Amino acid sequence: MSFRKFINEANEAIKFGLKRLDIQNESYSLSEPAKENFGDLSCNVAFLLAKRLQKSPSEIASILAEQCNHYFDTLVTKSQSYVLSVVAHESGYINFKGDFGLIGKEIISDILKNQLNLDTGKRTKVIIEHTSVNPNKALHVGHLRNVVIGDTLYRILKKTNHDVTVLNYVDDSGLQVADILVGFLFLRFPVEPSDKKTKFDQYCGNAIYVKVNELYEKDPSLIEKRKSLLRKLESGDTEIVSFASEITSKVLKDQLRTCWRMKVRYDLLNFESHIIRSNLWAKTFEKMRKEKIILKESEGENIGCWVFNSIEEGTKIIVRSDGTATYMAKDIPYALLKVGTIEDPFKYRVFIKQWDSTDLWITTSDESKNGDHPIFFPAEYSVTVIDNRQSRLQKIIKEILSKFESKPNKYLHLSYGPVLLSSRTATSLGINTDYQKSTQMSGRKGIYVDADFVLDTLYGKAKDETMKRNPEINGNDLDRTSEEIAISAMRYSLIKNDLEKEIKFDLNDSLSLDGNSGPYLQYAYARCCRLIEKANEKTFDGDVKYLSEKIEERILKHLSKFEMTIDNTTKNLEPKLVAQYVYELATLFNLFYEILPILKESNPNTSKARITLVEAIRQIMRINLSLIGITPLERM
RNA sequence: GGGCCCAUAGUUCAGUUUGGAUAGAAUGGCUGCCUGCGGAGCAGUUGGUCGAGGGUUCAAAUCCCUCUGGACCCGCCA
Known part of the structure; x- marks a missing residue:
């Protein structure tokens, strides 16, 4: 936590200075200045005090900076201070300069000895649900955003020592599946695409699903046929269910091929049909009724329905007057399962081996299959990755959950904007x-x-x-x-x-591979690798004190912010922070590479130090790339 | 009608949570840099009424209000 130590120390110095001036209860911010020549951290406290002290910010800054400097006299050994200088700027800022000789030495050592502290999770159990694409079509780029956000979050939480389980919910008994069944059973689409090279998921999505939906307008009787198929699916008609299952699992496997190609993995597939058969819904309904979370309307437009009265979102129907559950209702037991409000009723078996050689599990009704399997449910907190069009429903589910539990915030919706076509x-x-x-x-x-x-x-x-x-x-x-x-x-x-x-x-x-892009990052990494390869070093024991060029200091500073960046990413669930971090690192490295000789540097101490720096950059880059699912390439 | 989100360079976006110093990248256009550690790179140049108006403040892209434009959600559909 090198950079954070620097911040903490600067903070202590400010507090110390304020105390000496007998100023209390003043809040202030300590942030990175807009321009590097102002230093590494800036404090705005002088502006805030101006009115209270009846002095100009500039004047206050210079008095306070002087007092802050006395803080360092209290330290046992001044050489251990991360702060190099504290100066008042005429604008009114108090600017801190970091000692990147010291900070750099620590961070390089931590990186090369693999002693970075990323354990913010402490084995906290987290469930992430993502992908969850209906099994009747191939993935499009919109789905990929969901997949990639979910998988990136998984990688980051995993790396920070969270105990992560990744779920993919498969709605195998919904309307969209009935649509393609109409295609196969009534419109006589062949069960295999004519061109053997066509993926089955693409065949269902591109040829059948679209066509069937066009035909509904011309031939409304097809809609009736769909309705009857849907009823058979839900009631468990053996013949239809098994045909549907054959189709959806073929589609699902092709969808998974696309996801695996993207280096994405899952732990468990949850099929809606299994959840229906498991009786989970019945139990959930019973519980909600008993606890008076939902109420039966005895009059008005919703007469005969079981409804939930949301404080902010109004009345929401959970069970229709005909006794069937609504779309949203089906998500409630799943949510309760994730956070542990109801017990896991499932048995499990391995469905398939994945690209990274891990097992992908599914639930099963086979009584014999309940041997060793990972513990999937429940989690300390659950993250559902769904686009922002579902925000309202997710909010209601969260509200319903809060009726069961006193502890809030266990159920999180990670919302994102949809992908549109230009x-x-x-x-x-x-x-x-x-x-x-x-x-x-x-x-x-x-x-x-x-x-x-x-x-x-x-x-x-x-x-x-x-x-x-x-x-x-x-x-x-x-x-x-x-x-x-x-x-x-x-x-x-x-x-x-x-x-x-x-x-x-x-x-x-x-299609651009230049500029602020994935390949740019890979290229910088490959350059690092080539340097290390040619340097033919084993030990990487260069001394940081030979890294005194501006660009070298900037790199050390950036490296020292790595742990802090990851910490912020997990706290705020913001994958882009990692992307931005590694892009900046790549940019700094490319600049360094351009303007300073490394292998060709004539001073052997300097050259050795630079090679050590390159190795540290390479390590951090490798970690970051794998966090965002990019494979570091040694050559490209 | 109610709710939620968005608006920054020709284009795509950072920056807004926590107000602060000359608003940053990428891309496009123009121009340089390879007998040199890999040019998927680097540098320079071009390009901005931060949607509009008002307010708060010593200070607003950032906070508050109003408006405009755009998207989405609000079904006994999924």
Whole structure:
């Protein structure tokens, strides 16, 4: 926590100074100044005191700075101070300069000895639910945002020693599944796509789902057929259920292929049909009724319905007058299960082995399968990754949960803005944009950009670039490298921005491998690797005191902020902070590489120190890249 | 109608939580830098009434109010 120690010490110095001037209860902020030549930390307290003391900020700053300096006399050994100087600026700021000789020495040592302190989780059990795409279509770029946010969060929480379980909820008995069943059973779509190379999820989504929805308008009798299929699905009609299960699991496996390609993994799949059969809903309903969380309306427009009266959101129907549960109601038992309000009724078996050789589990009704399995439920807190259109429902679920539990905030909704198509991209897909700036995607209407298609296109582009630079590269390395570059471009572009902002997806722009992009980060890492390889060092024991150039100090400072950045990321659930951190590190490194000789430096002490610095950068970069799911490449 | 989110350079975005010093990147345009540690790089240049108006403050992109423009949610659909 090197940089934080520096902040703490500066804070102590300010407090000390204020005390000596007999000033109490003054709040202030200690922040990084806009420009580096003002120092490393600035305090605004003099501005705040101006009125109270009837003096100018400038005057107060200089008096206070002098008192602050006495703080360092109280330290046992001044050489252990992280603060190099405290000076009052005429503007009124008190500026602190850090001792990056000392801070740098500590952070480099921590990095190289693998002694970074990232354990903020202390084995806290966390459940993350993400992806949860209906199993009737292939993933589009909008789904990928969800997948990548969820997986990045998983990686960060895992690294900070949280005990993380990743769930993927599969709605295998809903309307959207009934839609493709209509296609197969009534419109006679073949059970296999005519072109064997077509992925089954794409076949269902692109050919059948869209077509069926078009036909509903021309032939309303199909809607009746869908309704009857849905009833059979819910009532457990053996023939239909088993056919549906065959279809959805084929789609699901293809969806998982796309997710795995993105280096995403899960622990458990929860099928809606299993939850229905498990009796969880019945228990939940009973409980809500008993505790008077929901009430039966005896008059008015909702007569005969069981409703929840939300304080802020008004009346919400939970059970219809015909006794069936609404869409939202089905999420309640799942939420209760996650936070431990109801007991886990499931038995488990391994569904499939994943790309990282971990097991992906599913629930099962097979009585014999209840041997050793990980403990999935419950968690200390649960994070559900769903886009912001679901905010209202998530809020109501959270409110219902709070009726069961006195402890708040165990159930979190990680909200994000949807991915829209830029008008250029929409037009290129033949969609009439009506001169709008961007277009909502819709699986049902066929308005979307397929995830695999984008990855394939990126892959092709990365391959061209890689071949240009490495004419001698062999086929396997070329394929692997190109794929990793494609994934890094995709993943980075989906998390580098603020979660709440919509992403306007433009196919052309997303194909860029330059600038603030995933491949830029990988390139910086590869450069580090080549330097280390050529340096042929084993020990990395260069002395930080030879790193006195401005750029070197900036790098040491940035490295020292790593633990703090990760801490903020987990506290605020903001994956972009990691992306921004590693981008800045890559930028600083590229600059360093450009302006200073490393291997060619004539002073051996300086050269050794620089090589050590490169190694530290490389380590931090490697950790950060893996946190955001980008594979560090030694060559590209 | 109620709720929620957004608006910063031609474009895509940081910065807003916690007010502070000359508002930063990337991309596009223009221009330099490879017999040199890898040019997927670096540097320079171009480009801003921070949607508008008002308020609070010594100080507002940031806080408050009003307005405008855009998106989304508000069903006994999922």
